[in-house]
Amino acid sequence: MxxxxxxxxxxxxxxxxxxxxxxxxxxxxxxxxxxxxxxxLPAIIIVLLAFLFTYVGTRQLDTIEQRVLAVDNVGKLLWQQIELAAVSTVLVLVIAVPLGIILSRRGARRAQGPVLAVGGFAQALPPFGVLLLMAFWLDFGFWTAIIGLTIAALLPVLRNTVVGLQQVDQSLIEAARGMGMTSRQTLFRVEIPLAVPVIVAGLRVALVLNVGTATLASYIGAGGLGELVQQALRLNRINVLLVAGGIIAALALLIDWLAGVAERIVVARSG
Structure with a gap:
């Protein structure tokens, strides 16, 4: 050359x-x-909150609106909303993941279809109707709302747990068994770690659902930001209704963002 x-x-x-x-x-x-x-998403949240503060700051609020939109009142209701969503989501995780693991085992696969069908039926029910039925059946209050929210958000985590475990490559399971692992060791060392990203995705959906649905818990005496909506409707205060809707939307977006960050971290570590 x-x-x-x-x-x-x-x-x-x-x-x-x-x-x-x-x-x-x-x-x-x-x-x-x-x-x-x-x-x-954080940029949208910041713009939304900035709009709310600007709107409230430029309006002449009467004494009723000032009392309802006081920082201590809104902060108390916001904490109740977060508490409702957090506790119900933890219960969903505690119930749905073990149940999904059981349904994914070979001996329980016949029950998988009926259980998922019942879960789908529960999710298809209107959340407001479920909360009211639970309240009349049990009692009005915080824990009744928790039970209703748990039932309403159970299916995404349950279904994703089953699907995530079923999607694990069978050759990896056989390789683990060939190395001398027991069924229990294979489940906790191979199957669950590989299914975690799918399970976390379902948990993210359940968490966002609970944040929005928890607004309805105020109708059965469980508190939350739904109290602001009720007060705005009862008192015919559009300013209160706008602020309440904006705070609820910002909270849902924030929770979705935090769940998205956690999901990316889990996927990166498992990958």
Whole structure:
């Protein structure tokens, strides 16, 4: 090969190889395409809250609106809303994941269809109707709302647990058994770690559902931000209704963002 030809090949090879700056730009572009929603969502929350504060600050609120929108009152109702969503989601996790694991085992697969069908029927019921039925059946209050919220959000985690375990590559399970692992060891060391991303995705859906549905818990005396909505409707105060809706929307978006961050972390570690 001549010297000129060799120099041409070297030049083409150097031109084809990306520079460090290009590699960094490509990496940043890839990260943005995968996680852009984690940047956009907080921006939407900030804009929404800024609009609410600006709106309230430019309005002449009467004494009733000032009392309802007082920081201590809104803060108390906000904490109740978070508490309702958190406790019910923990119960969903405690109930749905073990039940999903049991239904994914070979001996219980016949019961899988009926149980998921019952769960689908429970989720299809109107949440407001479920809460009212539970209240008249049991009693009005916090724990009745927790039971109703748990029933309403059970299916996503249950279904994702079953699907996640069923999607584990059978060859990996057979390899683990061939290495001498027991069924229990294979479940906890191979199957569950591989199914965790799918389970977390279902938990994210359940958490966001609970945050929104917890607004209805105020109708059975369980508190929450639904109290603001009720007060706005009873008192015919549009300003209170707008602020209540904005806070509920911002809370749902924030919870969804936090759940999304947790989901990405879990997927990255399991992958």
């Amino acid at each position: 001549s010297t000129a030809t060799s120099e041409t090949v070297d030049t083409q090879a150097s031109e084809a190889e990306p520079t460090p700056e290009q590699q960094e730009q490509s990496r940043l572009a890839s990260l943005w395409s995968q996680h852009y929603d984690l940047v956009i």
